[in-house]
Amino acid sequence: MRAAYARLMRESLTFRSPRRAPFLQVLKSAIATVAAWLVAGWLVQGPPPIFAAIAALLVVQPSINQSFTRAIERSVGVIVGVVIASLLGIALGTPLWVILLSAGVALLVAWALKMSPGTTNQVAISAILVLALGTATPNYALDRVLETLIGAAVGLVVNVALVPPVLVPPARAKLDVLGRELAAALERLADALERPQTPANLEGLLLEARLLRPVRDAAADAISEGADSLSLNPRSRRHRADLAEMQRLLDRFTPVVTQVIGMTRAAYDSYEASIVEEPAVRAIAEQLHRAAHDVRREFSLDSEARAPVDEEPALTRPLQIRTPSALHWVLVGSLLVDLHRIHETLREPRGSA
Helix, strand or coil, rough: CHHHHHHHHHHHHCCCCCCCCHHHHHHHHHHHHHHHHHHHHHHHCCCCCHHHHHHHHHHCCCCCCHHHHHHHHHHHHHHHHHHHHHHHHHHHHHCHHHHHHHHHHHHHHHHHHCHHHHHHHHHHHHHHHHHHHCCEEECHHHHHHHHHHHHHHHHHHEEEEEEEECCCCHHHHHHHHHHHHHHHHHHHHHHHHCCCHHHHHHHHHHHHHHHHHHHHHHHHHHHHHHHHCCCCCCCHHHHHHHHHHHHHHHHHHHHHHHHHHHHHHHHCCCCCCCHCCCCHHHHHHHHHHHHHHHHHHCCCCCCCCCCCCCCCCCCCCCCCCCCCCCHHHHHHHHHHHHHHHHHHHHCCCCCCC
């Protein structure tokens, strides 16, 4: 327990990311910052264009949609913060207590206007910087707003011009993992119903089934990131249909994840060594093997890869069984309910949700 707690603390306090950001992202941020400094310094005479450089640095995000959102947040936040600082500076001067007051007033105004957290922080930062670095005059305030708009525009242009990332292939990879794990979970459950299991084996079976949820969530997050990467992206047209198909597949098989976990839990709770001799249970196990085959087929995980598959599903007709023994009827009934739902999902035509 102590070792687990210590590891959790180390992971929560670390300043490092599990993986590096793409080098292209770092390069674009550097180019945008330098370009914004040069352009703003040329167009707006006066102090060094700090606001422009910061705006460009913050606007360059992994997707164009995020960049556009950050540009709006940055611009609105600076405008509101500069106006607040200018009014306070003109009315009260620029002693230290006014700078501190401006931060509180800025946060209060942002809260009253229901601004996003990013915009709220920008309002306060801009108010502090204007009073701390410059003179609170209308011209100075206007110049800082222009700097910010220039920096945001430069950051957005750089992010659009330098190969906007398309995150559809990573989404496909995550969805493939879900398909493989879902099929494997069906196979493991079928094997457990065909051969006697120890308590340790049943614990492992249930744990592996429950891990389907984070796998499904990872696929959903990847598809969401893929959709975000296509927003406002000039390269999006040829990827949208593929991403939409992935979303339909995820929506279609999300209930199957729940059903497989439910079937595994039912087997775990009601397991008896004698179920391997129950004809109804063996018939269900055979159907689970067929369902695993059909899941791989629907996710296009066989050797045909992405080619259209015209093969008939293996799980094509409802299972017909005789009444199970009194010892196993609860387990058999529970398994049959979820198996019927999986059967209905696999019978749905491709492209339907």
